[in-house]
Structure formats: C-alpha cells, structure tokens
Amino acid sequence: MSKNNMPNSATPERVALDLRPLLDREPGGVGAYTRSLFAALEELPEIECYPVITGSSLGSIEPGEFPNLRRLPLPNPLLNVLIKFSGLPRLDRLARVRHYLLPNWNFLGLARQSKLTLVVHDLSFERNIKWFSQRQRLWHRAVNPRRLVERADRVIAVSEWTKRDLLELYGTPAEKISVIYPVPDRPPVDLPFPVVLPERFILFLGAVEERKNPLSLLRAFEQIAARHPETHLIIAGRFGYGGERVAAAAAASPYVSRIRLTGYVPLSVRHALYRQAAVFVYPSFYEGFGIPLVEAMHAGAPVVTGNRSAMPEVVGDAGILADPLDINQIALALDEVLSNSSFAAALAAKGKERAALFPASMAPALGKLFVGES
Structure with missing residues (x-):
C-alpha cells in the first residue's frame, strides 16, 4: 500500500531526518549511513519522511534526490552559534513534525514536546582524546554529546558495543537504547576502478x-x-x-x-x-x-x-x-x-x-x- 493511499485511520507518522552529514562534498561513513536511513524510512508506509538540510550549499546532495526536502539556507557557523546560545531555530518546526531523527552528533534546537531519536555511532572521543585534533575536541565539547543523549527520547546504537559504552560512560537507561545494525553502502552504480590496479x-x-x-x-x-x-x-x-x-x-x-x-x-x-x-x-x-x-x-x-x-x-x-x-x-x-x-x-x-x-x-x-x- 502506498503512503498516499493509506486509510485515514493509518495516517503516516511525519518524521524529520537531519541531512547535515551530507553537507560534505565527499561524505564519509556517516553520510552513507544517513542515505541508508532515508532509504529505509521510504520503505515504510507508516512513515512520511521529511529530510532537513541547513547551510548555504547542498554539499553532496543531488537535485531531486530527497523528496519533501526542507531547507534552511542559514550559514551553518551562524546556525550553530544561534542554537548553542538560544536553542533557536527549532528545526522540527521547519519540517512541521513531532519526531526528529538525528543521525550523528550536531547542534540541535527542538521544541520541548518534540521527540528526538538520536543515532550514536561510537563514543571514541570519550575513550581517547588523542585520536582527535584540537578543533575536533572543541567541537565535541560545544555540541555536548552527553546532553544530546539525555535529551533524546530514543537512542539508536549501531552495535552492542556502542550500547555498552552508553551504559557505562553516560549511564543511559537500557530501555532507551535500541541496537540497529547499519547496512552496507549501496552504490547507485558499480563501476570498475578508474586506474589500473596492481595484480x-x-x-x-x-x-x-x-x-x-x-x-x-x-x-x-x-x-x-x-x-x-x-x-x-x-x-x-x-x-x-x-x-x-x-x-x-x-x-x-x-x-x-x-x-x-x-x-x-x-x-x-x-x-x-x-x-x-x-x-x-x-x-x-x-x-x-x-x-x-x-x-x-x-x-x-x-x-x-x-x-x-x-x-x-x-x-x-x-x-x-x-x-x-x-x-x-x-x-x-x-x-x-x-x-x-x-x-x-x-x-x-x-x-x-x-x-x-x-x-x-x-x-x-x-x-x-x-x-x-x-
């Protein structure tokens, strides 16, 4: 059954998906994971996904790639400062949703009654700060991952290991955490490597x-x-x-x-x-x-x-x-x-x-x- 043809009693739940991991023109693993999240949500007739992007450019996002895209063309450095010190703007209101899905740590302003689902990939920055540059350390401190986990109504951990880290390092209630394994990246096309490789x-x-x-x-x-x-x-x-x-x-x-x-x-x-x-x-x-x-x-x-x-x-x-x-x-x-x-x-x-x-x-x-x- 398509989402548009569902009976009124089963109106799809509106969920916003934060696309900021895709602002990098060469997105890493979290960017690929975010695309996988969108693909999964699109499979579900009970969910209507509203992707949200901020910033002055679309990064690696292709035109028309994300239906229902909601965009706030505010430069992200300014956005981060505003959210850090005022809690505004509230990105859930941009998409007019009550559920917000954040696929990685980031600055976030939400209405108090809105529900947050946060994906936690790892707590490596808590285990050893020497793996990170000074700039990365300052960014983590400003974003305040612990507070995001406390604010979240649900936490998706990508492994049992990450769940154990959340329990041990942040004292997150076990009933708040769901372990959902990520899926392998799916290339839109599978091409040969562009240069000759060694035998x-x-x-x-x-x-x-x-x-x-x-x-x-x-x-x-x-x-x-x-x-x-x-x-x-x-x-x-x-x-x-x-x-x-x-x-x-x-x-x-x-x-x-x-x-x-x-x-x-x-x-x-x-x-x-x-x-x-x-x-x-x-x-x-x-x-x-x-x-x-x-x-x-x-x-x-x-x-x-x-x-x-x-x-x-x-x-x-x-x-x-x-x-x-x-x-x-x-x-x-x-x-x-x-x-x-x-x-x-x-x-x-x-x-x-x-x-x-x-x-x-x-x-x-x-x-x-x-x-x-x-």
Missing part, C-alpha cells in the same frame, strides 16, 4: 586518521614486503587527523614504489577495490561498528582487523583479529593470508557467510521503533 594488493579503506591506525598497517607491510615481492599496499580514503604522518611514512618507506595512497574513493568504484584485494586490513584502535568490514566480507575479501571494541562483534570468527598495538601480530596475520591460498579462500568464504547474517535494510527495525508512537 595483488593489501587494501585499507577508510578515513586515513589516527584512530583507524593505517600507520601500523604500513609498518607491518614493510615487515613482510620482501617475502611477498609481488604484493602492493593500497591505502584508500580521505585524510583525517594524523593522515599526514601516514603520507610521510609512505614517502620515506623503502617500498614506496609499492605503496599507493588514493585519497577519497567514490562509492561507485569502492567495491571494485574490495573484490580485487588479496586481503582487507582494518587495524583500527576503536570502532562503533566498522561498515567496511561487512562490505569487504560481502565482496569476498579475507579480513584482518582489530581485536577490540565492536570489531570482534562484526567479524566473529570469519576473520583474523589482531592487536592493533602489535605491528608484529598484524604482519604475521598478513603473511598467513598471503602465503596460504587455501586458508585465504576459506576465510573469504566464512566472511561471505558472516556478511549475509547482517540485515539488508534497516526498515523493519526502524518500523518497530516508530510504529505506535504518535
């Missing part, structure tokens, strides 16, 4: 930043490079805090000719990298979920990842879990996969089975969350 390569794909630890992967690659002279290292993703250290280490490496830093990789060609990788390595110090892990497993790449936070929850026994602080351990895992084709194939097969366990859509879980609340 055999190790792949890292994610933000090139301190927390995701690509520098340790580079050092581990240097340990095994002589034993695997045909293998290259591709570090794919835009630079974040600490990315310049990775670039400097790559430039100074004795194996610089076999190390490639691609920068930002569009979603349309990302899956070509996964499919062709000999092994996908994600040695992060901390993840709230780690969607590249599911994408890599789904594509059939053997996976090596960190043994902490949500990564064991996502990978289970379908990948090699290594201590991200131990470069030798990462190197041994790489050597094991690269040296044993049968083992690599078995790991890839287990990964595909594991990836199939995760939902293809968030719509059923979101429907349970919103249905009956008016």
